[in-house]
Amino acid sequence: MKRPWFALKAVLTLIAMIAVISAYWTAAFFLAEAVYDRLDWRPQPLVRQLVTANTGFLLMGISMSAIAPFIRRHEKAYWQNLMNAIQRIAKGDFRVNFHVDREKRNHPMTELVTGLNDMVAQLRAMEEMRQEFISNVSHEIGSPLTSIRGFARALKNEDLSREQRMRYLDIIETECVRLSKLSENMLRLTMLESNQHSFFPAPYRLDAQLQTILLRCEPQWAEKDLDMSAELEKVVITADEDLLSQVWLNLIHNAIKFTPKGGRITIRLEREGDKAVVTVCDTGPGIRKQDQHRIFERFYKSDKSRHRAAGGSGLGLSIAKKIVEIHHGKISVHSRPGEGAAFTVELPLQSPASAQSG
Known part of the structure; x- marks a missing residue:
């Protein structure tokens, strides 16, 4: 036209x-x-x-x-x-909006102004994301710091018993670990998003990796008396084993974290054509439909009180999503409130990203 x-x-x-x-x-x-x-x-x-x-x-x-x-x-x-x-x-x-002369839509100046309007809209969206990110970081850091400061003051009381002192010190140590993990996850996500993370794809047995990670997590799911089952088909994949281990750890830890005592977790690995499909299912409280499209955003928490009680920072799924995207795969969630959640990861057996180097 x-x-x-x-x-x-x-x-x-x-x-x-x-x-x-x-x-x-x-x-x-x-x-x-x-x-x-x-x-x-x-x-x-x-x-x-x-x-x-x-x-x-x-x-x-x-x-x-x-x-x-x-x-x-x-x-x-x-x-x-x-x-x-x-x-x-x-x-x-970024609240600027240039006037566009609709009668001269094909004029070069009109195209310039339209391009500037699009650029301003993108900058405005990025600024809103930046402000939300700063707000979330401030909140995540502020909560443990407030706790540490409060219990540190409480320790100045000379009338405290040894049991109380040890309990307060344990809380301070837990909050310090939480801050350290938050800092580590933020740094990892930043490196992944800036493509500065080393990437070393190589062929390996994906079913063996999942089995190893399940054994590593046994103390956590055994403590909650969870019924853990694994249906793992033998699959060889070309990928970065260390990076993908973070994906499986995040998904399995989340499943253990939100599945009530005596619940059930199922890990499935199947080969579908030229893809490996991993599904992590749990019998936890599930995720509301309106939250599912945002669950992989940084710091997003569909239930803030539940995440805080479980010690989450809201970065695990963001990291998992980025690692899966680096491997040219995709991650999705299917859930209904009260019926648990199922996270599915689809990865190409021969990753197109294998030609990249860190």
Whole structure:
């Protein structure tokens, strides 16, 4: 559609230019003829043409000179407004919205203004995400620091028994570990998002890796008397084993964390064509539908009180999602409140990212 429109626009512009030039040269011709009649002079045809041409150029120049100040004033105001808006953007004000002339939608300036509006909208969205991120980080750091400060003050009381002192010290140590883990996860996620993390894909047995991780987590699920079952098909995958271990640890830890005592967790590994599909199912409280599309966002918590009681920071699933994306796979969740949750990870057996290097 665009090419015929541009062709038509070029033809119309050419016709308009020819009409304007013809009008000036017609006026120049009659003006010159009037001068010839007044002077009773009949010059040669070549002289007539030269006089008509020069007079036409003169008339065009005079009219353009008369119109130019008004055009310049309009253009100057337009460019000044544009520069002022860009300066506001440079200072961090992303509420700027450039006016788009709908009658000149295909004009280069209109395309520039539309592009600037899109850029400002993206910057505004990024600024909102940045502010939300800072707010979440401040909240996550502030909570354990408040706890540490409160129990440190309480330890100054000389009347405390040894049991109370040890309990307060255990709480302080737990909160310090929580802060350390938060810092570690934030650094890991930042490195993953900036593509600075080492990436070393190699073929290995995915079923053996999952079995090993389940054994590592046995003290946690045995303590809650959980029914843990694994249905693992033999699958060889080319991927970064260390990175994917973080995905499985996050998913299994979450399942253990939110499954009530005596509940059931099922880990499945199947090969579907050229993909490996891992599913982690639990019988926990589940996730509301309106929360499922945001569950992989940084610091997002569908139930803040539940996460805090479990010691989560809201970064585990974000890290898992990023690692899966690095492997050109995808992660999804299916859940209903009260019916548990099922996290599914699909990974290509031969990762396209294997050609990359850290």
